Amino acid sequence: MTQDDRFSLRDLKMIFGGSAPRIIQINYMFAASNADRVESVNAAIDWIVLEHTKTAHHRIDRDEDSLTTDIIVELNALGFDASHDTDVGGHRDIVIKGVDGFLWLAEAKIHSSYKWLFKGLQQLCRRYSTGMLGQNDGSLIIYCKGPRVDNVMAKWFAHLAKADAKATITVCDKNPLVLNSRHTHERTGLEFRVRHVPVSLYHNPQD
Numbered sequence: 001m002t003q004d005d006r007f008s009l010r011d012l013k014m015i016f017g018g019s020a021p022r023i024i025q026i027n028y029m030f031a032a033s034n035a036d037r038v039e040s041v042n043a044a045i046d047w048i049v050l051e052h053t054k055t056a057h058h059r060i061d062r063d064e065d066s067l068t069t070d071i072i073v074e075l076n077a078l079g080f081d082a083s084h085d086t087d088v089g090g091h092r093d094i095v096i097k098g099v100d101g102f103l104w105l106a107e108a109k110i111h112s113s114y115k116w117l118f119k120g121l122q123q124l125c126r127r128y129s130t131g132m133l134g135q136n137d138g139s140l141i142i143y144c145k146g147p148r149v150d151n152v153m154a155k156w157f158a159h160l161a162k163a164d165a166k167a168t169i170t171v172c173d174k175n176p177l178v179l180n181s182r183h184t185h186e187r188t189g190l191e192f193r194v195r196h197v198p199v200s201l202y203h204n205p206q207d
Contacts, residue, residue, distance in 0.1 A: 020047050025079040034102050034134035041080065041096055041104050042195060045139060046175070048074045049199050057203040060145055067143055067199075068093050068108045092128050094141075103135040110143040111152060111198075114159040117142060121160070121181075124194065131185030131192055139195045149200045153177055156196065 024047060028040035048071055052059060059067060068084060072094060075082035081097045094106035105128055107120040117140065124138050144152050157179055161169055164183070172178035172195070179196035 021078055028079055031098075034098075034100060037098050037102050038104065038137045041137075042139075044075060044078050044080065045071075045106075045141070045195075045197055046178075049197060053200050056201045060201045060203045064093075064108055064110050064143065067110075067201075068141075071108070071141070094139075101132070101134050103130065104137055104139075105129055106139040106141055108141040108143065110145065114156055117156060118159065118163050121164075121194065121196075125183050125192055126186060129185065129192060131188035131190055133190065136185065136188075136190055136192045137194075138192070139197055142196060142198045143201055144198050145201050147202050147204070149177055149198045149202075153179060153196070153198055 024040060024044050027043070028037065031037045031040055051074075052067075052070070059070075065084075072082045072084045075094070075096065083095050083097075084093065092105050093108045096102075096104040098104075105124060107124040107128075109117055109120040111117060121140050124140060129135065129138060142152070142156070146152070157169060157171075160167065160179075160181065164181075166184065168182040170180050172180055177198055181194045181196065183192045183194070184190075185192040
């Protein structure tokens with residue numbers, strides 16, 4: 001390899017600076033810790049969600065498995081080892097595995113009731129996750145087919161605060177539609193962190 005063939009991480013980011021997917025790939029490839037890997041996964045989910053909202057009219061009539069399969073396909077295209085229905089304490093909606101024992105899980109639900117969302121959260125926190133270091137982050141992905149996602153998430157915040165009084169719940173400082181919750185994992189006693197990410201699929205043109 002000649003000197004001209006060597007690129008630093010900074011060089012690669014400058015080269016691909018105009019491409020969010022490439023930056024996500026690079027950050028994940030060069031992640032130095034599981035915390036960095038989680039950050040890359042969250043960035044990937046956020047980018048995919050934005051892309052899906054652009055094509056809501058093609059997705060509003062799709063079921064949970066179909067919507068989730070699209071997310072997994074895109075995660076793999078971004079360089080993650082993502083799979084659907086992988087057996088990790090049960091059959092999970094989204095599983096991402098990485099080096100150093102990294103494991104990230106997500107449960108995806110079409111919003112029909114807040115009890116339904118809470119069931120998904122309980123499955124994620126208590127049935128499927130290990131709660132071990134590097135395996136104590138996940139996401140609840142909420143497909144919203146109705147209007148006013150802001151109201152949906154505000155009511156979900158209130159429901160969750162009442163249903164799980166021990167959880168710490170905050171609004172994401174980068175996106176007011178996203179919630180973060182922290183739970184004491186029953187298996188390990190370590191903190192288990194969940195991002196609650198809505199996907200707006202509402203489509204009701206009036207013209």
